[in-house]
Amino acid sequence: MRYDVLIIGGVAAGTKIAAKTRREDLDCSIGLFTEDDDISYAGCGLPYYLGGIIQTRRQLVVRKPEQLKELNNVDVMVKQQVRAIDPEAHTVEVLDLESGESRTVGYGKLALATGARSLRPPIPGIEMEGIHTLRSVQDADTILALISEDAIGHVVIVGGGFIGIEVAENFAERGIECTVVEMLPQILPPFEEEIAKHLEKHLRANKVTVLTGAKVEGFEGEGGRVTKVKTTKGVIRTDFVLLSIGVTPNSELAKNIGLELGLRNTIKADPSGRTSHPDIFTAGDCTGTRHVITGKEAWIPMGSTANKQGRVAALTLTGSHDEFPGTLGTTVVKVFDLFAGRTGLGMKEARDAGFDPVSCMVTTKDKAHYYPGAEPISITLIAEKGTGRLLGGQIYGRGVVDKPIDALVVALSLGAKVENLSKMDFAYAPPFSTAINPLNLAATVLVNKMSGKMQGIGSLDLHERLLDPDWSGLVLDIREIPEYTISAIPGSVNIPFTELESRITEIAGYKDKEIALICGLGRRAFEGYLRLRKHGFVKAMLLEGGLKAWPYEVE
């Protein structure tokens, strides 16, 4: 048996390669092997399947094997494990997982779309029952069966990444008690700390327990079944553990035949999906790529990326030319009714990549303030000092975040400067946006900051100053008294904006000290800032994003 094109793997990249190869070549024979029971399933939908938001298994599986046969004439063979590749003979050895029999199958071109698997680190007790991962529809079905047996009352989710947080929401929505244990100081590390803090607070407000900076030291159980998770921050009783601490590429087949590997053991590929062997191609979660902004090797596995890489690999292996330009690390997450998205580089990533970055946060409404359903969003733009080149953006809030994130994706992909964003003609009508578009505004404020017209301070930095007993500065809240009375930053002093100039002598002692001006969203603080500067307060600055974006305690 021999296929002109043989594909290993049947989720996003594998099925995309199959379908696109067929469109490019109606006559070649195409075979696809997968270890799984299913092909073409929506892995990103699994948390919502657990939550019952997606109600049937059928909805998750985009195509069945017979559909890929019918529409694209692809021989799909499920429960087939490819054990080895012989690149000289152009054959693979395949084990039928049901019959246990092996056979050799020939190929003209081979495409590796083997994906990635969940990490299961050697933590003491990890082999016990009740410790699961979530990667396939079957994994989800197993967990759903436990849920329907009422066997899960309390779940510990190890890992506060995207999947972990999405699963936490979905368990919580089912009324299951949930604890997220994250080793790092914050959940969702691709986000800036201020934003992650808001998401963390919002999880807690929705009854999800979140432990950050907590390392899992071991699992304990009874009768081989997990009952306790031991962490550096205490022991948690549980009857179910979901491990969600990351994935590793399935690159062993590639490694065994000496294909070049890249970052974190990914299969190394050129932008066209070629591996180091001329007849072997690769796409999807097993494949390394590059970062659009840094140009450096990157591996940020996503179903959306797998689809694009699969299309490119199919074009390449059928003799056309195409290139995948790389990843921006764009992600978006729903945390109950709070949303957050990010793209490009974060501040730390930007510094690590050798940039000298500057950022600014702005809080505004997503729609006309008078239109029902308008909600706030806080936009952080990150740019390179000097050149003004946009490096990244992060947005969170109860309003629409994915819209401005996608606009930033285009801007980053095309090498925009922040200033370019300040006057673009974005779509405006009251049900959709504000007359001063949030991105126009955020870009304008960052341009002001870069040009020295405005000095800002982020929540994180101001919080650090407040914790520093040697800080000699002042937190000056310039909202009206009733606003200030409701909630304010501990230790702040209130002089309403309207009285600022007449009462300026009260703060005369701070002329050469830092004064952080606070208002609700940052607008009045800017007006106050300009006045203090005029009066010679050389270290005046405003709290970026306003009190609305302050993630720490208020009183």
Place this chain on the structure above:
Amino acid sequence: MRYDVLIIGGVAAGTKIAAKTRREDLDCSIGLFTEDDDISYAGCGLPYYLGGIIQTRRQLVVRKPEQLKELNNVDVMVKQQVRAIDPEAHTVEVLDLESGESRTVGYGKLALATGARSLRPPIPGIEMEGIHTLRSVQDADTILALISEDAIGHVVIVGGGFIGIEVAENFAERGIECTVVEMLPQILPPFEEEIAKHLEKHLRANKVTVLTGAKVEGFEGEGGRVTKVKTTKGVIRTDFVLLSIGVTPNSELAKNIGLELGLRNTIKADPSGRTSHPDIFTAGDCTGTRHVITGKEAWIPMGSTANKQGRVAALTLTGSHDEFPGTLGTTVVKVFDLFAGRTGLGMKEARDAGFDPVSCMVTTKDKAHYYPGAEPISITLIAEKGTGRLLGGQIYGRGVVDKPIDALVVALSLGAKVENLSKMDFAYAPPFSTAINPLNLAATVLVNKMSGKMQGIGSLDLHERLLDPDWSGLVLDIREIPEYTISAIPGSVNIPFTELESRITEIAGYKDKEIALICGLGRRAFEGYLRLRKHGFVKAMLLEGGLKAWPYEVE
């Protein structure tokens, strides 16, 4: 009396100039005259104020005169009509509309933000009572008073532009019978005809009567009050008429002193907001600008544009340099629960501007198909043949349209090619988008069309062929029989995709004739298209956007 900076006009541009001038210069004196009772009101919100969606007048008025004084130290003088400018003496003559007294006020720099007014063409009977326009909060208050007196049972809206359609929705939501009379063959002329047809159908489905290609010939009434609208398509009984046929810039003051005027009598300005007089600046609806894509003069008055122009003018008149890059003609509209947005050039505009454009429509879901609330959108991308430069985009559907429109705004502003959009790393998670992002998909399909890998036909062109008795082609619906039975294009023939190759002899007579392949969204039609091409059907093509985007009759 003399102001360092004097502003005429107090809506979006005028108040923006005032506030930004103050931020740039804390010491100068700033005066602002307006004929209106209000400043800084949200003109775009007026239709929703009429509909009761926005419930109080206060919500519409962003700032009161005293707030502009308090926050920005601007002297705001309402109900003051500037009658003349003396550019030599640097003075204006102002009439107090309440006292009837005139006075002369001096200025250092003058900013014209006089806006635009509704057109009232000399149609016979137009002077009658009950014929209104909607431009100011007062206009809306007058209409609201009539509504609350139950004096409006049936309204005729003359003009099917954005305001006309938004008002129609808002009247209809109040249970008022509504007829829209549009002189052109379609409503909302900035949209392609296929899209306008969908919006028109949706208005009808929501009980709004729409007459296109109907010219108003006169108004008739009883006792001086309008009761009938005479149109070329018949007489409509009514008790209220809203004229919404466009606006004209308030440029008379500028004209009278010989300032250069531009397109449609706008005040001509350079990108920095300078008029032809060195001490006079302009911004907002009275001001001409240029089109970002064509580089030619353009005038597309919008509150969002006025804000940006106002900021630029303030920077210029205070001695800094900034430029407004121009308009893309971006607009977005809500028509009940159907949405539509557009940016850049339409096909006709592109041809008129000297481009050789190509377009393609694609229908897809806005979110993962399995996620609750996912809805379809149809994306039309327009590009220049040969170069592949993106020229425009139009999107309609029940799904989210403003998000991809804003992404296209960035792409157009930065001179993107269609191909650039095909592999950008847009935000993906099931609650927000699809793994194959709608813009990635639309760009890929247009690239296929441009490279000759796919031949498509739009609804409009196919509909014309169907109306042509000499057309010798075939409309071949390749959906499954149950789908075809529910609704299909009149005259189409059904061969399900799965039977296409086995029954190919049935259509052998069409090998050199046009065959338009139909499926639901366009995906299967593409697979069918590839097979027909392989079998030598050289004029096979697929219906772009699928039957979902077909705006004409089905049976």
